[in-house]
Amino acid sequence: MKKEKQCQSCGIPLDKNTPQGTEEDGSLSLKYCIHCYQNGQWTLDLSFDEMYDYNLKRFQESDMNKFQKMILSKMYTKKFMRKLDRWK
Numbered sequence: 001m002k003k004e005k006q007c008q009s010c011g012i013p014l015d016k017n018t019p020q021g022t023e024e025d026g027s028l029s030l031k032y033c034i035h036c037y038q039n040g041q042w043t044l045d046l047s048f049d050e051m052y053d054y055n056l057k058r059f060q061e062s063d064m065n066k067f068q069k070m071i072l073s074k075m076y077t078k079k080f081m082r083k084l085d086r087w088k
């Protein structure tokens, strides 16, 4: 089974809805999504807690259905986010 790639800053799966970010030289980032990382820099220079709140809000406002949002709000904890490379 292929392991799903996810952004190592916000934890969102990298797929066609959430493209990869870009490095300074224009190549695609292998680790981060376009919302978090563009041209080799963070799009949002937020603290861990600020980023967590921001991401939660973004998920809640996305076009996921209620059921997906329910699962996500259980899964998407600070503990989960701490495991991502950016916050290690």
Ligand SMILES: [Zn+2]
Pocket (backbone or CB within 6 Å): 007, 008, 009, 010, 011, 012, 032, 033, 034, 035, 036, 037
């Ligand atoms: Zn991200």
